[in-house]
Amino acid sequence: MRQRHTHAQRRSSVARRDLPFRVAIRGRRQHNQGVKIAVCVKQIPDPANPGRLDADGKTLARDEKLILDESDSYGVEMALQLAEAAGGEVVLVSMSPTGEVGGIRTALAMGADAAVIISDDALAGSDALGTAKVLAAALRRTQPDLILTATESTDGYTGTVPAQIAELLSLPSVTFAKSVEVGSDGLLVRRQAEYGYDEVACPLPAVVSVTAGVVEPRYPSFRGIMAAKSKPTEMLTLAGLGLEPSEVGWTGARQRIIDVSPVPERGGGEICEDDGTGHERIVALLEELKVL
């Protein structure tokens, strides 16, 4: 059920579909084992360093140290808060073509309990759908009650992976969450919208994408950093997930990168002389930008 929080209320619903994990969740909750939350995380080149392209000139070079995508840190924080409040565990799921784990360790140091990493040479070049297939296959094995993701990665920006994962797993998908509550009947999500927020009720399991900035990601404690190395980390290959190399990577990608060009230089902006009507021009500009 969705409630739009504006003057006029609108109701809609998220379809309850065939839920493959429902039995597992009921069992776990009946045994008071708490909620199992999977967070999909991505490791990306440090945005603080100048980006480089691979030799093919079409993809970002990832041969240096990778870090946890900051946009994922909000999902990790939200998952930790939910698990702390309701009891349960947080499992990270990540695709790491190069086998790099530095960024995942950051999330483990924040407090996540375990990680599942899919590393395989054949993953290089995967598009959004290929990525979603791999993550969905790993999530199917992990059987979480709730799957959190960022709304989009900082290096890829497609913003489609969360919905694709939900579709592949036949799970409800709620996007742009600003808050998530886990109740006995399922989830209550406040979903950010231009006009305010929607309240969306939805059964579990579900895939929820978390908007950046809605929680304050904690810094890992020294003890957390020291413990991260010894936390359970499962390394999987495509074969281990029952996926064929042809489904992912360059060969499986239905998206082709035709060309990459530099971002145009920023323009000089518009300078308005204030002849007493400057405020009107500012208001008009903000309206144009749909800020007002």
Next chain:
Amino acid sequence: MSVDAELADELVAAVSTWVDRDVISQSRALEQADEFPQSMFEQMCDFGLFGATIPPEYGGLGLDAITYARVVEELSRGWMSLAGILNSHKLAVAMITRFGTPEQRSRFLPRMLDGSFRASFSLSEPDAGSDTRNIRCRAELDGGEWVINGTKMWVTNGMRSSLVMLLARTPDDRITCFAVEKAPGERSGGLTISRKIEKLGYKGLETVEMSYADHRVPHANLLGGDKGMGEGLRYALSALELGRVNIAARAVGVAQAALDAALAYSQERETFGKPIFAHQAVQFMLAEMATKLHAARLMTYDAARRYDAGERIDLEAGMAKLFASEAAYEIATDAMRIHGGYGYTTEHSVERYYRDTPLMIIGEGTNEIQKLVIARRLLERMRERG
């Protein structure tokens, strides 16, 4: 405990990220208001910094001196006072760990882990600093308790701390160390915060004068037990060896901040149609600043590594403190000169670096005393070699 290099880098990087994101932007306003940085202090507690050097058997992380020095450097790059909040606590931890009885270690160290029970260090008096023979604060035994009378100066964190490592003269006319428990605040038993000392820099945390009037301390709190009678100065000077490495690390952190600011500003500010970085005079200054900073950092790390290897480091710690503090003062001054008039304003942080760096020259034994220590130790080494 030695920390592997990769893990040490991760620990330091966590602090560094926090400093970049949350400390640098907020420190100027807090410093100018001379306000205790409560939220920064809480984050330092959350990191686990107060228990970082406590041995694992007492619940700490057992962090080595070199990693701790790098953490101090990062904190100081953001705001040197943050390292000050930590430093007296670390001195107390080192003294209790090294010289406390097993009972004292078990009683104090587990309480010192999370920042809720913090320690200060109290050696100096109005007429006794580096000249420790002048210590007049007295401790007299009375019915199984020590009765303390006297006045102490320059007690950093004195008001907010729950434990004071106090050096006092006992009836044997020697100096003995007492772990004085107290309630945080202005008064606790016969102990009073008689004055908050206003300072040129090093703001945000309190440095106080502390008066004792018949303040009673249990005999069980004499550091080291009966064996500790008259050993206070030796205990304190031993802890101050490590303290000097940390002072050097603070100097390196502030100097790095000053160099970073100068390097950035030299590329923004234009004179005679080009950025001032293009002027050779400015390039020469930056080159010398960076070279001094590099040397100071290497000396500091070297002293810390030797400490971790179990070596006596009075010579190297003294040299690191002497060199790094003088270098930091010079680098901060040069950073201000590169900023020109703007550097003299409170709109830029370089004026704070300029006010903060003299503390490292004067604190934990003045640099003049360091030179005496260094010279004496040189002579000893020469004689040891025969």
